[in-house]
Amino acid sequence: xxxxxxxxxxxxxxxxxxxxxxxxxxxxxxxxxxxxxxxxxxxxxxxxxxxxxxxxxxxxxxxxxxxxxxxxxxxxxxxxxxxxxxxxxxxxxxxxxxxxxxxxxxxxxxxx
Amino acid sequence: xxxxxxxxxxxxxxxxxxxxxxxxxxxxxxxxxxxxxxxxxxxxxxxxxxxxxxxxxxxxxxxxxxxxxxxxxxxxxxxxxxxxxxxxxxxxxxxxxxxxxxxxxxxxxxxxx
Numbered sequence: 001x002x003x004x005x006x007x008x009x010x011x012x013x014x015x016x017x018x019x020x021x022x023x024x025x026x027x028x029x030x031x032x033x034x035x036x037x038x039x040x041x042x043x044x045x046x047x048x049x050x051x052x053x054x055x056x057x058x059x060x061x062x063x064x065x066x067x068x069x070x071x072x073x074x075x076x077x078x079x080x081x082x083x084x085x086x087x088x089x090x091x092x093x094x095x096x097x098x099x100x101x102x103x104x105x106x107x108x109x110x111x112x
Numbered sequence: 113x114x115x116x117x118x119x120x121x122x123x124x125x126x127x128x129x130x131x132x133x134x135x136x137x138x139x140x141x142x143x144x145x146x147x148x149x150x151x152x153x154x155x156x157x158x159x160x161x162x163x164x165x166x167x168x169x170x171x172x173x174x175x176x177x178x179x180x181x182x183x184x185x186x187x188x189x190x191x192x193x194x195x196x197x198x199x200x201x202x203x204x205x206x207x208x209x210x211x212x213x214x215x216x217x218x219x220x221x222x223x224x225x
Contacts, residue, residue: 042217043156098143101213102158
């Protein structure tokens with residue numbers, strides 16, 4: 001089944017404890033992106049990647065890192081999480097940057 | 113800042129009626145337009161995309177695009193309670209290397225049995 005997967009789906013952590021949210025797609029998509037969704041603010045892009053080893057900042061990159069060492073994986077790294085990073089995170093992918101994006105199931109992160 | 117605007121709703125329609133969802137965008141050069149449906153706590157799910165002026169129909173859904181007015185809409189015919197969700201309009205901006213999708217904040221649709 002063609003899909004985007006994310007892990008973990010739910011995470012409660014404490015301020016400053018490094019964490020990684022994984023994202024993987026099995027559709028051989030070139031383009032991958034991370035979003036966060038907050039009430040009243042909608043979906044905002046954090047980082048994106050147009051292909052292996054090609055990543056760039058979106059609208060709200062502060063406090064996040066990404067890497068794209070393999071085409072299928074695009075992990076989101078929070079080196080020192082803070083409470084303002086409590087949010088619902090979505091990974092998305094598309095065949096190329098101009099195609100429609102498909103979303104993963106989401107990761108609900110709470111930083112205490 | 114390039115913006116995508118939607119009425120937040122809630123939009124309430126009776127079962128069987130036509131639901132009309134609207135979206136305006138500020139970037140006149142935008143090339144492609146997407147409608148996503150999002151159930152509470154779930155991920156956005158693509159319903160339709162449209163690139164050219166006019167109407168595009170897929171089952172009970174019709175997307176309408178008017179680039180001159182910078183307006184895109186989604187019509188849902190014969191609305192069902194299962195259509196109750198938040199509908200997100202997304203616009204792919206012109207230019208730049210990102211071809212970023214900018215999302216509206218969504219319209220909450222409630223279909224009453």
